[in-house]
Amino acid sequence: MVTIKDVAQEAGVSVATVSRVLNDNGYVGSETREKVMKAITKLKYSPNEVARSLYKRESRLIGLLLPDITNPFFPQLARGVEDEVNRAGYRLLLGNSDESIQKELDYIQTFAQNNVVGMISATNYLDHELYEALALPLVLLDRTSEDYPAVYADGREGGRIAAKALVEKGAKRITVMKGPSHIKPAQDRFRGAIEYLSQEEVDFSVMSTTSYSFEDARGWAEELFDKYADTDAVIASNDIVGIAILHEALRLGKQIPEDVQIIGYDDIPQSSLSYPTLSTIRQPAYEMGKQAAKLLINIIRKEQEVERSIQLPVELIERNTTRKG
Template sequence: MANIREIAKRAGISIATVSRHLNNTGYVSEDAREKIQKVVDELNYTPNALARAMFTKNSKTIGLMVPNISNPFFNQMASVIEEYAKNKGYTLFLCNTDDDKEKEKTYLEVLQSHRVAGIIASRSQCEDEYANIDIPVVAFENHILDNIITISSDNYNGGRMAFDHLYEKGCRKILHIKGPEVFEATELRYKGFLDGARAKDLEIDFIEFQHDFQVKMLEEDINSMKDIVNYDGIFVFNDIAAATVMRALKKRGVSIPQEVQIIGFDNSFIGELLYPSLTTINQPIEALAYTIIELLIKIINGEGVLIEDYIMEVKLIERETTISLKDLDPASI
């Protein structure tokens, strides 16, 4: 495999000059550039990314921590972040943590050893570890440290919207299926939903699921709820859990939305594929991904970035799981 030494020898140029040209780190005459590039093309030479990172202190690689790549929302999020990063000249190193602290710690060590330029930490559980690394970091969905910016959707207002929508549709026996307490985003959704109910002086039931995505585990949570059929409105903390709830209700012979109306959160692609299609709260994936990449690259480049919460506006996406009977096509009932 070709290396810088061989390129320098064939081009009749010093190793230092070849290095400056390949890493774009200093002056190289036009004549020298042409000679070097000719040899590079002949040898089909590709620079070693890790070696370049050691020389330039910037690998042009960003580490992305996601809690579960199987969750449709995080799957879509990773895809859009990758596209924005590519447009800025960066590649993505994807790390699937499974909400496992030890797995996240291992990935942090790997990212440091590869000298990544920056890290996007989603739903992190490793505050102490992030305090001891010298790599630019931005957080998504949860706060890590006071000196790390956090980008998220407006989860609190999303919860308020979910309650208001079910209430406006006539639901009065309402259940909220909330995510694990350790998830900051789903806790804010719960608080917003609760405050909406309090504003209407309505008692609401709440059940906490212990899992985020694994369908088998979600079904175990649902099967333990013998009285789920007694509600006329249910707000579920994310779309994939909402889909699992819908499946369980249908197996019990419950009609949606005729007997119970359901709303999820995320607006992942799965919502439109369900039948009936799922009403949900939209997280603005494009705006989130753009903001994450823009802010992280500014930090990488040493530009001043205000350390604060960057909160993106959410909106209700009304579909078939909350359309009232009078709005339905009689043939579909």
Template sequence: MVTIKDVAKHAGVSVATVSRVLNNNGYVGTETRKNVMAAIEELNYSPNEVARSLYKRGSRLIGLLLPDITNPFFPQLARGVEDEAGRQGFRLLLGNSDEDIEKEMDYIQTFVQNNVVGMITATNHVDYDMYQSLDLPLVLLDRTSSSYPAVYADGREGGRLAAETLIKKGAQRVTLVKGPAHVKPAVDRYRGAMEVLGEADVDFSVMSTTSYAFEEALNWAEELFQKFPETDGIIASNDIVAIAIVHEALKRGKNIPGDLQIIGYDDIPQSRLSYPPLTTIRQPAYEMGRKAAELLIQRIGHPQQEHRSIQMPVELIQRHTTRKDDQE
């Protein structure tokens, strides 16, 4: 490994001088600078971030903690974070928490041990000690809290929008699929939808699910049709579940959207690809990730400044699992 000492020797100067040209601070003679640059070039030197980080007590690393990258909503978020962070010279340490506190704590510890300068986390456990005692810039992603800045989409509005849409399009017997109770955004959506359903002249039922896992989606779908075979409008807890429901409905020979309308949540990329293409409530995942990184890096620069959160708008994406014509 070529170190700053090698460069110094090669250029016939001290390490301090090399450091000065590297960081572009302090006084350096024109000629000297040129020599040092040449030496750097020649030895193909690039400074050890670890040493740097040790002295500075801060790296160029950001910790990103997600529930599960395997859930298709998160890669978008992650990519948004990465792109923005990368643009500003930061790299990502990645962790999957599986919504498990143990794992989460583990990751946070190693993030800190590695001198990350900030963290972006999609956690339901902000109120735990570990976060309280963490003195790092932190931003929540897809979650909220009064204690930290957050980037999230308006889940309640999303839920309302989904329910309103279904009602407007003439659904009479709505089934609302409730996401896992420990996942905050899921309950926001649920509440939003309930608000609208409660005030409308429709029958409705609620079906609870306890996970967003792929493997279970088809089971939820089956269960749904067993329990509520007569439903003509379904608000799914997310797009995965929605797609599974579409699958099961077609298998049972239902006509979509004639007999049965379905509306998803998230607008993951494959929702456009499914057939019929899924009507859904869009969360701008990539953009949310970008904003979160932006916010975090801003805070890293100005830690004292008052924090602000960003609520992103949700949007109804009308495709073909709901009817074209509104029934007013």
């Protein structure tokens, strides 16, 4: 391994001077700078981040904690975070917590042990005490909080928009699927939908679900048409479930959107690849990731006028599981 000492020796200067050249601070004579640069190139020197991180007590790493990257909503979020974080010269330590508080705590600890400059968390549980003890800049993603800055989409409005669209498109017997109760954003969109429907002249029923996963989605779909066979519109808890419902409806010989209208939530990329293409409420996942990263970096850099939290707008994407006009 080539160290700063080797470079110093090669250039015939001290390590301090090499360091000054590397970081472009302090005074360095122009010929000296030249010599050092040449030595760096010659030896293919690349400074060790770990040593720097130890002294500075701060690495150039940012921790990203997700529930599960395997859920199609998260890769986009993650990319948004990564792209923005890279722009500022940081790199990502990634962790999936599943639904395990233990894993979450373990990751938070690792992040801290590695001197990360900050972290972004999109997990559902949130152990306040530990996060507090941390004293690490933290931004929450896809989640609201009183205590920490957060970036999220307007779930309540999303639920409302979905409900409004279905009512306007003539739905009479709407079924609203309620997502897992420990997932906050799931509850927000559910609440938005219920609020809207309650003030309208329509019948609606609520079906509770306890997970978002691919594996269970088909089960929810079957249960839905079993329990509410005559429903003519469904507000799905997310796109995965929405596509499963669509699939099941077709299997039962229903016409989409004539017999049943369906609105998903998230607008994951594959929603536009279903058949018929799924109408949905779009959450700007990539943008949310970017904003969260930006916010975190501003906090890290102690910029003035840092927003406390950022709410991004949602949007109805009308595709082919809802009627036209």
